[in-house]
Amino acid sequence: MATIARPLPGAMPRPSFGRTIWGIMTTVDHKKIGLMYLTTSLFFFLVGGVEALAIRTQLARPDQHLYSAETYNALFTMHGTTMIFLVVMPMGVAFFNFIVPLQIGARDVAFPRLNALSYWLYLFGAILINTGWFVGAAPDDGWFGYANLTTLAYSPGHNQDFWFAGLQILGVASLIGALNFAVTILNLRAPGMRLMRMPVFVWMTLVTSALLILALPVITVALIELMFDRQFATNFFNVNKGGDPVLWQHLFWLFGHPEVYIMILPAMGIVSEILPTFSRKPLFGYPVVVFSGVAIGFMSWGVWAHHMFTTGLGATANSAFAVSTMLIAVPTGVKIFNWVFTVWGGDVRLKTPFYFAIGFVAMFIIGGLSGVTHALVPSDAEQHQTYYIVAHFHYVLFGGAIFGLFGGIYYWFPKMTGRMLSEKIGLTHFWLMLIGFNMTFGPFHMLGLDGMPRRIYTYPTDRGWGFWNMVSTIGAFTIALSILIFLINVVVSLRKQPDAGEDPWDARTLEWTIPSPPPEYNFAKIPVVQARDPLWHQKLLRRYMAPRAETIGEQKVEEEPGHIHMPSPSYYPLITALGLPIMMYGIIYQSDNKGLWGVVGAGVIVLLLGAFGWATEPT
Amino acid sequence: MNEAAVATHVEQTATGYDNRKLFMWIFLASECMFFGSLIATYLLYRGRSIDPPYPGNGFTYNIPYTSVSSFVLLMSSLTMVLALSAIQRGDQRALRVWLLATAFLGCTFIGGQAFEFTSFVQKGVTLKQNLFGTTFFVLTGFHGAHVTVGVLMLLSLFALSMRGKLPQSSSLNVELVGLYWHFVDVVWIVIFTLIYLVKV
Amino acid sequence: MERPATTQPRFPRLVRRVEPHHAPGQLEYVRIAVFLAILTALEVIVYYPGWPKTPKIVLFVILAAVKFATVAAFFMHLKFDGRLLAIVFSTGMALAGSAFLVAIVTIHAMN
Numbered sequence: 001m002a003t004i005a006r007p008l009p010g011a012m013p014r015p016s017f018g019r020t021i022w023g024i025m026t027t028v029d030h031k032k033i034g035l036m037y038l039t040t041s042l043f044f045f046l047v048g049g050v051e052a053l054a055i056r057t058q059l060a061r062p063d064q065h066l067y068s069a070e071t072y073n074a075l076f077t078m079h080g081t082t083m084i085f086l087v088v089m090p091m092g093v094a095f096f097n098f099i100v101p102l103q104i105g106a107r108d109v110a111f112p113r114l115n116a117l118s119y120w121l122y123l124f125g126a127i128l129i130n131t132g133w134f135v136g137a138a139p140d141d142g143w144f145g146y147a148n149l150t151t152l153a154y155s156p157g158h159n160q161d162f163w164f165a166g167l168q169i170l171g172v173a174s175l176i177g178a179l180n181f182a183v184t185i186l187n188l189r190a191p192g193m194r195l196m197r198m199p200v201f202v203w204m205t206l207v208t209s210a211l212l213i214l215a216l217p218v219i220t221v222a223l224i225e226l227m228f229d230r231q232f233a234t235n236f237f238n239v240n241k242g243g244d245p246v247l248w249q250h251l252f253w254l255f256g257h258p259e260v261y262i263m264i265l266p267a268m269g270i271v272s273e274i275l276p277t278f279s280r281k282p283l284f285g286y287p288v289v290v291f292s293g294v295a296i297g298f299m300s301w302g303v304w305a306h307h308m309f310t311t312g313l314g315a316t317a318n319s320a321f322a323v324s325t326m327l328i329a330v331p332t333g334v335k336i337f338n339w340v341f342t343v344w345g346g347d348v349r350l351k352t353p354f355y356f357a358i359g360f361v362a363m364f365i366i367g368g369l370s371g372v373t374h375a376l377v378p379s380d381a382e383q384h385q386t387y388y389i390v391a392h393f394h395y396v397l398f399g400g401a402i403f404g405l406f407g408g409i410y411y412w413f414p415k416m417t418g419r420m421l422s423e424k425i426g427l428t429h430f431w432l433m434l435i436g437f438n439m440t441f442g443p444f445h446m447l448g449l450d451g452m453p454r455r456i457y458t459y460p461t462d463r464g465w466g467f468w469n470m471v472s473t474i475g476a477f478t479i480a481l482s483i484l485i486f487l488i489n490v491v492v493s494l495r496k497q498p499d500a501g502e503d504p505w506d507a508r509t510l511e512w513t514i515p516s517p518p519p520e521y522n523f524a525k526i527p528v529v530q531a532r533d534p535l536w537h538q539k540l541l542r543r544y545m546a547p548r549a550e551t552i553g554e555q556k557v558e559e560e561p562g563h564i565h566m567p568s569p570s571y572y573p574l575i576t577a578l579g580l581p582i583m584m585y586g587i588i589y590q591s592d593n594k595g596l597w598g599v600v601g602a603g604v605i606v607l608l609l610g611a612f613g614w615a616t617e618p619t
Numbered sequence: 620m621n622e623a624a625v626a627t628h629v630e631q632t633a634t635g636y637d638n639r640k641l642f643m644w645i646f647l648a649s650e651c652m653f654f655g656s657l658i659a660t661y662l663l664y665r666g667r668s669i670d671p672p673y674p675g676n677g678f679t680y681n682i683p684y685t686s687v688s689s690f691v692l693l694m695s696s697l698t699m700v701l702a703l704s705a706i707q708r709g710d711q712r713a714l715r716v717w718l719l720a721t722a723f724l725g726c727t728f729i730g731g732q733a734f735e736f737t738s739f740v741q742k743g744v745t746l747k748q749n750l751f752g753t754t755f756f757v758l759t760g761f762h763g764a765h766v767t768v769g770v771l772m773l774l775s776l777f778a779l780s781m782r783g784k785l786p787q788s789s790s791l792n793v794e795l796v797g798l799y800w801h802f803v804d805v806v807w808i809v810i811f812t813l814i815y816l817v818k819v
Numbered sequence: 820m821e822r823p824a825t826t827q828p829r830f831p832r833l834v835r836r837v838e839p840h841h842a843p844g845q846l847e848y849v850r851i852a853v854f855l856a857i858l859t860a861l862e863v864i865v866y867y868p869g870w871p872k873t874p875k876i877v878l879f880v881i882l883a884a885v886k887f888a889t890v891a892a893f894f895m896h897l898k899f900d901g902r903l904l905a906i907v908f909s910t911g912m913a914l915a916g917s918a919f920l921v922a923i924v925t926i927h928a929m930n
Contacts, residue, residue: 179645313929805891817879
């Protein structure tokens with residue numbers, strides 16, 4: 001156990017490159033891990049973005065052949081896989097990591113070393129799934145990996161091996177993270193932080209974790225079945241032996257639909273933090289927003305087959321799932337109204353995070369409405385496999401999730417780094433991204449209704465799709481420019497912006513009661529929470545009952561700084577995590593050379609050594 | 620850091636449950652979905668094999684044999700809970716006896732499963748032969764892997780106890796392994812019923 | 820400074836703690852195991868006679884459910900450990916049961 005002492009000025013070891021790297025490799029601090037998640041996911045956002053630009057360039061004009069159709073398949077597969085599993089999900093986790101312990105008044109997560117393990121597994125899974133690019137076998141069967149297209153008979157290369165192996169590791173990473181956050185939120189709340197006083201972002205983290213915990217095993221099993229089919233010649237999806245590819249669709253979407261909410265709920269939580277702060281009004285209908293979030297979580301389990309309306313499930317199943325899908329729009333709509341009423345009549349301050357939050361609400365409404373049109377089975381039959389669907393999910397995942405997550409970056413950047421992001425550059429980023437986004441994905445509605453199929457490599461001139469495709473491509477490069485401006489903003493702001501101070505936004509929640517960036521132990525004294533929006537409550541008390549208020553929020557002195565016990569750094573999470581990708585590379589290549597089972601064995605040994613060191617390490 | 624500081628650093632959690640215990644239960648909820656997916660796959664493909672042998676076409680389960688191994692696993696839950704009861708009383712000797720007994724019963728179950736697998740292969744049921752072989756071996760194989768992990772954890776507990784590193788105050792370690800062990804047992808109750816007993 | 824072994828929950832409504840001496844003793848555990856053994860024997864007995872299919876299946880499912888519940892409640896201490904854990908575990912069980920039932924019915928309806 002490490003004891004954190006307040007560092008004396010000048011007593012800090014001089015930071016060197018080696019020490020920094022070692023610090024990153026062994027850290028178990030939730031804030032550092034949060035930043036590692038954030039930077040890694042932003043890196044993959046650029047990777048996925050470059051893939052998107054390559055797709056848009058190819059589609060900019062009719063009859064283009066800039067690169068091969070096979071490469072095109074790999075590009076759209078990896079674009080989807082990257083953006084979903086390597087960007088949106090981990091960026092949400094970045095905020096869970098950095099913000100949740102601060103918002104519930106905790107010093108770290110419940111299992112700091114498991115938290116580090118999650119990050120390393122995420123990184124290794126991301127590297128593994130991208131290995132395909134370097135060996136000329138990038139996954140190329142779509143992010144949904146429909147069997148039996150992905151079985152050995154139809155995908156003979158190693159492409160889909162990288163896909164299932166990478167996703168399997170990413171799944172383990174997410175599962176461990178979700179278990180950690182569920183326990184953290186339930187168990188580490190500060191005194192007085194009752195469930196119905198928790199910030200909505202914490203609530204949404206809890207719901208997201210619950211969804212992950214219950215949904216990931218399903219995709220794990222689906223991937224295991226695919227792996228066995230590919231590597232050990234089993235028959236799960238082998239039609240010749242009676243296997244049923246529709247099973248894959250069920251398992252995949254049983255995971256895949258909760259997954260949609262896993263991606264959007266964190267953004268909804270972030271927006272629910274931003275809007276009240278910048279409207280200077282408590283969130284309108286807090287309990288209703290919370291219960292809507294929980295209701296969305298529950299209902300997300302009863303709608304999966306709407307991804308399969310054209311599979312031929314039969315009228316009864318289609319009708320039942322159409323109704324449940326329309327029903328899930330209700331709690332979502334309730335949330336939208338609550339956000340609008342939060343801003344309504346508020347003392348609005350038009351800062352960048354607020355713009356992004358409003359952008360989220362507006363774009364998500366468009367995506368939500370086009371989503372309801374797919375709930376109607378006959379209408380869906382028309383739209384299925386067209387760009388209209390692509391328009392819908394980019395409006396909810398880019399217009400929704402990504403706008404919300406960028407809002408979170410602008411909102412919490414001062415807390416994370418101690419510097420404000422520049423407002424001027426930030427607004428340029430916002431408007432360019434909003435315009436570029438609508439230019440890119442708005443035309444997809446028209447193209448889709450005009451019959452342009454998804455995932456096509458190119459299209460003939462006489463279809464008349466050229467104009468909107470060109471508009472869309474220009475939009476995509478506009479988004480790229482806006483992201484470049486964002487990166488410039490980060491670099492410039494870190495150098496030039498003034499100190500943010502503890503509470504630059506006059507905010508409501510506990511993370512703004514401590515210095516920016518927070519000390520390693522977060523809270524010198526564990527706060528006592530007496531109301532929802534505890535910091536606002538405290539500020540009001542200070543204003544109106546000045547003398548007595550000094551003690552509010554810090555009645556219980558737990559430990560003085562200097563005697564706060566924080567978990568020690570550990571390199572065992574890294575070692576343990578290393579075992580899995582080694583095993584997976586072995587499994588991928590054992591079909592070429594049985595001797596590589598030795599690599600699998602080596603991976604198991606690394607894993608066991610890591611786990612053994614972990615278990616016996618003094619904490 | 621002095622001793623008093625350590626002593627006062629007892630985890631006080633918001634729900635009153637130890638972090639690790641809550642973690643284990645939530646993990647078990649997750650495992651329900653894991654085995655649920657595998658069992659659902661088996662049930663879906665029941666009777667849809669094309670090539671024999673499969674139940675109903677040239678193959679029958681050996682019910683008496685599997686009943687015995689199911690019974691062995693069921694009784695290992697008893698020895699497990701007795702081990703927990705022993706460490707909670709502070710009875711290290713009884714703890715070791717029951718831990719070993721549980722691990723032994725677990726090994727018996729796995730041995731029985733290995734024998735069963737071999738006999739199935741001799742009857743022509745393999746992983747590749749048909750849907751029945753595929754779904755049966757993957758489902759029961761993953762269950763067997765869970766039992767194996769459980770046995771490893773039980774043996775680790777036994778080793779800790781022998782080295783005097785499993786005092787009464789760390790009975791939670793035994794409790795956690797116990798929760799996992801009982802879960803693996805109840806999953807087998809479901810598998811035994813739905814896969815072996817129920818004939819459609 | 821010694822603290823009691825059981826920590827006080829900050830939010831007691833979620834927890835129903837039972838003092839250790841209320842948990843079953845060794846003898847009771849053995850009794851429960853005997854009960855479980857009898858149920859297992861019943862399963863084997865029911866398996867053989869040529870009863871009609873449906874009641875047999877129903878009986879098997881009921882016996883398995885009773886065994887499952889007994890192990891969860893007593894051996895896993897769910898009965899004594901308060902509500903939250905029971906809620907967590909039953910959520911997993913209920914979801915696994917219902918979601919896969921719907922999935923299987925949907926696929927069967929297709930064929």
